[in-house]
C-alpha cells in the first residue's frame with residue numbers, strides 16, 4: 186500500500202490529517218505544496234484536487250480529498266486500534282454532527298484572524314492588479330479574498346469570526362461535562378479535527394478565549410500530550426515557528 190500526502194506544514198487541515206495518520210501509525214510519502222507560490226492551483230495539482238486546496242492524499246493511485254473525509258477514510262482503511270469513530274450509530278452521528286459543525290463554523294472563522302494578523306503582509310505587498318489576478322485564479326476562495334480585500338477584513342467580519350470561535354469554545358466546554366472527549370468516553374476524529382484550530386488560536390495569541398473554560402483547557406493539554414499530536418506538529422509546522430513576532434495589533438487583539 187502506498188500513501189502520498191500532499192500538504193502544507195502550517196495548514197490546519199493538513200495538521201488534522203497528519204494527526205490521524207500518526208494515531209494509526211500509517212507511513213506516508215511527503216509532498217509539500219507551496220501555497221505561497223500557488224502550487225495548489227497548478228494543472229497538475231488541480232488534477233488530483235479540483236478545489237485547489239491542501240491536503241490531498243493519493244492512496245494506491247486514487248486521490249482522496251477533503252480533510253475530514255480523509256480522516257474518516259483513514260479510520261476505515263486502517264481499522265486497528267485506536268478506533269477513531271464510535272461503533273454505536275447514535276454516537277457516530279454525534280461525531281459526524283461535530284465534524285459538520287467544525288467544518289462549517291470554527292474552521293471558517295479561524296481563517297479571519299489568521300489572515301488578518303499573520304498572512305496579510307503577503308497581500309499588502311501586491312499591487313491591486315496582482316491581487317486581483319491572484320484572487321481570480323482562486324475559484325474556491327475567490328469570495329473570501331474579495332472580503333479580505335487585500336488590506337484586511339471589515340471590523341464586522343473580524344468581530345463575527347471571534348464570536349463564532351467563542352461560541353465553539355462554549356459548546357465544547359458544555360460537551361466535555363460528559364467527556365473526557367467531545368463524544369464522551371471515546372477519543373474520536375472530532376477531537377482531532379478541532380484541535381489544530383485551538384493550536385492556531387494559541388499561536389495567534391488568542392488562548393484567552395478559553396481562559397474561563399477549564400474543561401477545554403484540560404482537553405487541549407491532553408490533546409497536545411498525545412504522541413500523535415507531537416508527530417503531526419513537527420518542527421516548522423506551528424505558526425510561531427520561524428516567526429520574529431506575531432503581528433497582532435493591540436486594537437485587533439480579541
Ligand SMILES: N[C@@H](CCC(=O)N[C@@H](CS)C(=O)NCC(=O)O)C(=O)O
Pocket residue numbers: 196197198199220225237238239240250251252253
Ligand atoms: N474543506 C477543505 C479546506 C482545505 C483548505 O482550505 N486548505 C487551505 C489550507 S488549511 C488551503 O489549501 N488554502 C489555499 C491557500 O491558502 O492558498 C478541507 O478540509 O480539506
